[in-house]
Amino acid sequence: MPAAKALATALIQSEQYGTPVGVALKVLAQEKRDERMSAAEKKAAALPAKLTVPMIIFFLPVLFIVVIGPAAMQVGN
Secondary structure (H helix, E strand, O other): OHHHHHHHHHHHHHHHHOOOHHHHHHHHHHHHHHHHHHHHHHHHHHHHHHHHHHHHHHHHHHHHHHHHHHHHHHHHO
């Protein structure tokens, strides 16, 4: 597990260099938060491209029926 390995490394380095454990854990937590935020932003950036085809296939035809349908019915009468 990379997270457990990073935690162990941070604790070992904290002990070796004499830095406070709390500071090392705060830095590690901030790095992990930044990694999660970066991964979420990457997924969010890819979302519009993935939603284009389903929108065209499922949403637009229904929208055209709702918008154009009443006008077509009046023209037919």
